[in-house]
Amino acid sequence: MTPLAVEGLRVELDGAVVVDGLGLEVEQGEWLGVIGPNGAGKTTVLRAVGGLVPYAGSIRLFGDEIAGLGRREVARRVALVPQAPVIPPDMTVLEYVVIGRTPHLGYTSAPEARDVDVCRSALARLDVAQLADRRLGSLSGGERQRAVLARAMAQDARLIVLDEPTTALDVGAQQQVLELVADLRTTKSLTVLSAMHDLTVAGQYPDRLVLIDGGREAVSGLPGEVLTEETIARHYGASVRVVSDGDSIAVVPLRPQVGTEERVGP
């Protein structure tokens, strides 16, 4: 069953139409990247898929319209990792990851040993088992992002939605986090939907890209088809060089050559 099928999605926030007539489909095991300039509506699309904003149109998660699923059921099917998660500094990593078990627990019941095991193995899978008893406030950016991913893993959802998962990480931590997501996708047969800021990253990890602008789909297809110098210039207003070696694509911003001809002298 298709993990995610979005048709004619329209979202209004404070009276402004933020997403207008968007369609998306993500196949089982696929990684779809959503790109687009600031304010294009990327985050809103992801929040709508997580059931967090009222919408018109259709969003089906594994065949069912999310408006008809309860909040808990949505949380069992999709795990959402926000761009800037709230990190309670005094909470321990394991306490934080246990929050991911919420959709599997009764309203007032405590997590059982089985739930704690799921959380510990999520941490182990992300190579941070040793951080379980550390306080979140004491973690580095990369460790913190792993804790956030572990919480999403603990949700045991088969679709994981990541909003700019590597913002504020250095290049090494970025790469590690993305490799982890890629690895989880294959080993746990997860389906991934992610909004991405960095176009080079977008050119290397997702199977397919959709570029949205002004709340509508502008271009979609394989990364090589979407990430062209012309498309990026049109939608981002940026001057870039796209470098491709067949397998992977790098998008390198270049300083616009404005007024070169007027420059005088050596």
Added chain:
Amino acid sequence: MIGALRARGWAGVGPGLTVPWAFAAVSVLLGSALLGLGIGPVGLGFGPIAREIASHIPFLGVHSSFSGSEDAILWQLRAPRVVLGILVGAMLASAGAAYQGVFRNPLADPYLLGAAAGAGLGATLVIAYSHGGASRDLRPLAAFVGAMLGVGAAYLLGRSVAGRTTATLILAGVTVASFLTAVQTFVQQQNTDTVQEVYAWILGQLETSGWREVALALPYMVVSWAVLLLHRRLLDVLAVGDEEASSVGVDVSRVRLIVLAAATLGTAAAVAFSGLIAFVGIIIPHAIRLVVGTSYRIVLPLSLCFGAAFLVLADVLARTVVAPAELPIGVVTAFFGAPFFALVLRTTRMVGT
């Protein structure tokens, strides 16, 4: 009892409510209760009190050495007051902890949404416009109803605003509270002959006439504690914010409404019989967070115990410092609470709402 509050399956998930802490909490509570029973104008002695209490336990074969009047002092004067102190202290501290949880604001206290202002107006109206015995009987009821209506009005106002963030709810509380306080001050100024009485009520006191107050307040508080303790895991989930809490399947506004309603019910019952006792709802949960940990698995049950002990000890001071007169207990709690509060401000990070 505390041991039974430990949830199964939590083993190894960070600092939970450990047996030593539960034991310490119960010991401190029993110790302060014994102090509260023993200290007063008539010295009863701690040994004889322990023997008197033991003599009521069947099959121990302990005989009390108390005379009839000593017996009356213990059971009709001191014990009800100590028990009311336990209930009010436990209620204010646990309600404060719950308010801090739902608002993700370390400075929230149970009076935040207008419970104090509403209760103050209710009590002032009764003190100003009714006389004699009726005034004494009506006062708790008016304070209770005032507190519930104040918070109810703030909640409805906060809900009606677009956005519905916790910040708008707090603003609604501030708005309702200042309006009610304005009305209360006006009524107070129009009736200068009762200012002294109103003022004494506002500063808080534990006054009992036998067990009546305890019997009236207890049912509301038991309901409140049961609901709050059942929500302690969800209060931990709310720590990640409304949006993320709903993304893991929590109906945030429903949880917030239930917790606020329960905490307000208990607070209104406490305020009705004790006036406005400041700071207990803030300093006790924060002391526990600083020393033991921030999970509501620990903060709620320990707030109950240490809040109770704190208020009983504060009442001992209120009764003895200027004996035979009494200090308002709110003065004692604020005197010790304010310096502590300053310390909390200096040491804790402010959590954004």
